[in-house]
Amino acid sequence: MDLSIKQLNTFFTPCSVAVVGATKKINKAGHVIFKNFADNKRRGLFKGEIFPVNPHEESILGFPCYPSLIKIPEEIELVITVVPARIVPQIMEDAAAKRVKTVVIISSGFSEIGKHELENKIVFIAKKAGIRILGPNCLGVYDSRTGVDMLFLPETKILTTGEEVIATPRPLPGNMAIVTQSGAFGVAALDYLAGRQIGVSKFVSFGNKCDVNEAEMLHYLLHDNHTKVILLYVEDIKSGRQFMEIAKKVTQKKPIIAIKAGKTAPGARAAASHTGAMAGSDQIYDAVFEQTGIIRAHDMEEFFDAGKALAMQPPASGKNIGIITSAGGPGIMTVDECVLNGLNVKKFSKSTIKKFDRLKEEGKIPKFATYLNPVDVTGSVTSEMFEYTTEILFQDPEIHGLIVLGLHHTPAIQEDYIDKVAAVASKYNKPIVACDIGETEMALHTRFRFDKLGIPAYPSPEDAARAMNALVKYGVYLKKKGYLQEYMKNFLENKKK
């Protein structure tokens, strides 16, 4: 492991952690964070040692409390600080004296409100001591596997009715990493992904990024075995050249989906007042993302949808999409969205059409079925019809990806069509995504079952088309760069595991 990666690793798997500003007072950041570690240590999830630091307490949650960092007799790898900004330089000095490796500064009140000098001061101390800083003005790290959880947002809240409900869920272990400049957006992302039952590998909120920036985090995640896909939220990118260099390396192995806030002039103005940083023109970001193979999402929904698609499915080696639908209207909507995104929805080849003709002759698809692309198996569709038609399109060498719309409402369709489609898909290395529309039980069940079998399912035709678009964009980039074969090899090996 290279040295810098080894150091950054202490953000995620520290042997020992000190929480400066830990307190007994509930709802305070210093309480929630320390309690996260104490709880996870008790559960056996967090394996390191933990030390609360607070001159006014004897002990917190059963752990002896220290008046300052330097009074801790043991070695400390990672310091998390939540004390007011003006005290942070002193904490940094203490950390330097303790030969700490990394510091996470949750505290705000630095460059984001114009206090550049204060921020420079802590960077100066860190540089001299070889300490790496995450933050300030950030939420820090959540690692689903090591029990590191710096989120000061309480997992549950109590409603006025007296009911306790999940407020800030921590997603289960998964293979998606979240790297975010906005803490609020990052937490919202965790809430979204947990609710959709999508797991997360690592969560990093880097805030003002006075030291460790998004580029270094991407580089770290390139070497993280648990991370297969990276979701990146940025408002500005400071070291453009470094970012591009690293991003190019990362996307060779792992897809990055980015959302860039502050696209418009008023948006950029809002971003500047929020982070104190000025972003360049939006076209530059477009160019940067395109050149580095980063998939740019246009809104929050697409951001998550693309992430889910790339986490579950291989990229497409071309732009030709085959669509199978049991619902005429939603089928057309899918075609439209594909085409508007630059994908091809062309008529099928003669040999594929012949296969459908035969199915019809044999009475295996309805006599009113059409197959100009989309293949419309009509409302009389059965599970077998989805099976047969999916197989035919997977076999077609001219088709690079499949979208299946199986609306569950029609009487003859049974949920086992999902298993049949998944069984066919498992024989091929082309991507497939699914759509079922609705927000009541059967629709939720259908999408969840698809997801569980590795086929990402979406609640609208357009969402499914956009997810396929991400698979195509990434695949076309890899192919152009000559990385596709290698990526596919790794993807398939991982799938087997």
Place this chain on the structure above:
Amino acid sequence: MDLSIKQLNTFFTPCSVAVVGATKKINKAGHVIFKNFADNKRRGLFKGEIFPVNPHEESILGFPCYPSLIKIPEEIELVITVVPARIVPQIMEDAAAKRVKTVVIISSGFSEIGKHELENKIVFIAKKAGIRILGPNCLGVYDSRTGVDMLFLPETKILTTGEEVIATPRPLPGNMAIVTQSGAFGVAALDYLAGRQIGVSKFVSFGNKCDVNEAEMLHYLLHDNHTKVILLYVEDIKSGRQFMEIAKKVTQKKPIIAIKAGKTAPGARAAASHTGAMAGSDQIYDAVFEQTGIIRAHDMEEFFDAGKALAMQPPASGKNIGIITSAGGPGIMTVDECVLNGLNVKKFSKSTIKKFDRLKEEGKIPKFATYLNPVDVTGSVTSEMFEYTTEILFQDPEIHGLIVLGLHHTPAIQEDYIDKVAAVASKYNKPIVACDIGETEMALHTRFRFDKLGIPAYPSPEDAARAMNALVKYGVYLKKKGYLQEYMKNFLENKKK
């Protein structure tokens, strides 16, 4: 009531209905439809008489069965037929003989598969007898208040686990009408709306529209007291001039949100193979919608989101939007999406800024709060801060609509902020929409509570911005045409009820 409206009314509140092709065999359309009526009659919801027609049955679900329409001794207002296409002309002759007012032809196998002659034949019989036809190749009507339910899609399904789940829900009574060319999309819409707890007034699936078309339905709904907003799905519009004339009248009183499938050439080709109809160029539809004040949705999500916004909130009288957020990043995303949609997110006036300055001096908002638009009340936000800042923006005469992002994750925010914001909003006649991100308990609870208090809430910043855009587009149209004042008067009167 004008005569044509009176006749169309029998589709929704018939005194007597005959179901031709009714059967005892479960999962058959003729069974499900007849059972819907029988069940709703037993519940006291459907007040008319019902008659199954099937030469092979003595009785169905306890109702005596007739071998043909003409053997029914009573008068029949409405006939629903599910028999094969080739038999339909005979049914039409019988209906004519029985002096039936309206016929719904669920059966497919007409112009959508090239059988234009067969379709012309039934139209000819209908015209001669003064019968109005809905369909063929449609799902007919669902009326949440009269118990008319022609949906042949079973309300529940049994999973392989033996569990019974909701499959095609019928939404509760509400004020949104769905008028759709695609039956499948219509049913999906019901599933979506029911799951999101949004009520429906009437559902009409008109399929091939051989007689009654979308224009006439819009005209009918203009006079329907239960319908406040109309959601329209079309693939083509046949009588353009008639449609424009009527749509202009309707949008004066009731917003129409339209989704037009077949926007792209491959999409239009798919639509043609699906309905047998050719749509014109997409730009023509853009022009038609703009001239008639119809709000065009760009995808399914926006379609429903705009409908919900217009059902709950008054339109905006201008394009200036004020944004209040507790989350920096999502605030920027909201600004971006507003601006990309043509809305203005300008700096606030001096007098409004003064008010925020005073709040800050009094310690009523955090000292790090910014108010360049968005107003960023930061993660330290309390319920009162939302209350104060909302009030200030409602008071600002230069602000035409508000978007409030209250992410529930931060420790100090309590759910009562929703009630406080709603209480402030109730004093003003400007639109407001809300956003909270997340898919677990507290997020769902927050959005639901907003909805319940009449403020439409959305799961992403972009969704909220697009919903506000619909309110602005409609308001600007009404204002330009001189209808805004009258519309607002009616809207506020309805709100009081």
